[in-house]
Amino acid sequence: MTVLETRELTKKFGELTAVDHVDFEIESGEIVGIIGPNGAGKTTFVNLLTGVLEATDGEVVFAGETLGDAPVHDRAKRGLVRSFQIPQVCNDLTLLENVRSAVLSRERRSNSLFSVLLWEDDSRAEAVELLETFGLAERRNVKAETIPHGDKKILDVCMSVAMRPKLLILDEPTSGVATDNKHEIMNRLQEYFETTDSAVLFIEHDMELIAQYAERVFAMDQGRKLVDGTPEEVLEDSTVKRRIRGEE
Numbered sequence: 001m002t003v004l005e006t007r008e009l010t011k012k013f014g015e016l017t018a019v020d021h022v023d024f025e026i027e028s029g030e031i032v033g034i035i036g037p038n039g040a041g042k043t044t045f046v047n048l049l050t051g052v053l054e055a056t057d058g059e060v061v062f063a064g065e066t067l068g069d070a071p072v073h074d075r076a077k078r079g080l081v082r083s084f085q086i087p088q089v090c091n092d093l094t095l096l097e098n099v100r101s102a103v104l105s106r107e108r109r110s111n112s113l114f115s116v117l118l119w120e121d122d123s124r125a126e127a128v129e130l131l132e133t134f135g136l137a138e139r140r141n142v143k144a145e146t147i148p149h150g151d152k153k154i155l156d157v158c159m160s161v162a163m164r165p166k167l168l169i170l171d172e173p174t175s176g177v178a179t180d181n182k183h184e185i186m187n188r189l190q191e192y193f194e195t196t197d198s199a200v201l202f203i204e205h206d207m208e209l210i211a212q213y214a215e216r217v218f219a220m221d222q223g224r225k226l227v228d229g230t231p232e233e234v235l236e237d238s239t240v241k242r243r244i245r246g247e248e
């Protein structure tokens, strides 16, 4: 089932067309990587999906509904969730408190106060389970400020997953992380998402990670779709090689 579709999505900043009539779609359960050179329009495209920016033209259809000018929080409530490049973790809280706050905020968004109260114990159990899935449960009671950057990125993903997204958007999930840890983060993500029907869209500059973890790759250049296909097809495309991979 198509979870998100864009039609002729366009964003202009004055004279500059940062996203130029982009048609895109992603199915439930799919893991899609977005690649492109600096300034290709990847971040702007994602900001149009999440509602951070308003499109100049075109539309975003999510779970069968046109989003129009729906604000960020409304899109998140519908299941269009973005995890941020800089982890949005509260340093003063423990890992468990961080994830639990994400679980509770999901319930607050969708339910009455009564069900939130009912949820107090369940939310703890769910948070512990999520921390286990992402390999952080042993440190559940330590403050987030004490864990390494890579683990904070995992925690951030764990909190995004607690929102039960239909589509999770990740902006360079492994940036600033040592190479060994990059694979750990991606493996955990992959394992988790294999068990759900959430779709994942991730911006990534590391072509090795794209080749290994994306099921499909959407390459952009100068605001436009360049190629959309399997990692093999896209990474071997001559324009992608020249424009994105820096090969002659």
Ligand SMILES: Nc1ncnc2c1ncn2[C@@H]1O[C@H](COP(=O)(O)OP(=O)(O)OP(=O)(O)O)[C@@H](O)[C@H]1O
Residues within 6 Å of the ligand: 013, 016, 018, 036, 037, 038, 039, 040, 041, 042, 043, 044, 045
């Ligand atoms: N708020 C803005 N105002 C004006 N121009 C902008 C704005 N945001 C982005 N741009 C321009 O739009 C184009 C696309 O930028 P964008 O950040 O979306 O590219 P990107 O593919 O995410 O690049 P990178 O890989 O470097 O993050 C660039 O030319 C950028 O300078």
